[in-house]
Amino acid sequence: MTSDTPATAVLGLLQGISMVLAEDLAEFAEREGMTPARVHLLWALGEEGAMPSHRLAKRLDVTPRTVTGLVDRLAESGHVTRSAHPDDRRSTLVTPTKKGDAFTARLQAMQDELLRDLFTDFPAERLEPLRIDLTRLFERMQELVAAAKQH
Incomplete structure (x- = not known):
């Protein structure tokens, strides 16, 4: 049994916030016909632009094989393209398409709205x-x- 301390309360609140944010992301992803992992990948591309698959894997803290699967699905849905890296023949460059950029823009707009709503009275x-x-x-x-x- 855990003691009832301010630290315990803070940890519980952080866990609750984390769960609510994860649920919100999952619901958004489902509405968009995505998975949270694909959303994270598109968000990373939206923040940094085109990048090699190996850098995406590191950024998302997943294996290169996982990134390959995510990119396969996002390429099939028209959100990203793959191309040979111009400076490294061994590397594949993943680039968001206009559809991928539009998705990221919608996600950014939702985040901006959440920021306004969440901190309006703070x-x-x-x-x-x-x-x-x-x-x-x-x-x-x-x-x-x-x-x-x-x-």
Whole structure:
């Protein structure tokens, strides 16, 4: 049984926020005929532009084989194209199409709307301290997960 402490409450809230965000993404992906993994891949391309498959795998923290499957489906649906990398013959460049860019733009618009709705009554002067605290928690969580993977 877990003790009832502020830290326990914060962890519970973070878990709840994470689940709500994941559910919202899953619902959006389903409405769009996608999977959350494909949405993440398109989001990465939207942020950084065309990139080699191996860099996408690293960015998404998945295997190159997983990226190949995701790109296969997104190429079939017309969201991305594959081409030979201009500087590296061994590498495949994944590029969003106009359809992929339009999808990412819709996703960005939804995120902008969520930001407005979520923080409309939140005092602006509290956002930066919250960002700093959440960054610390996020970095610590990454450290703990990385350490657990090594054992």
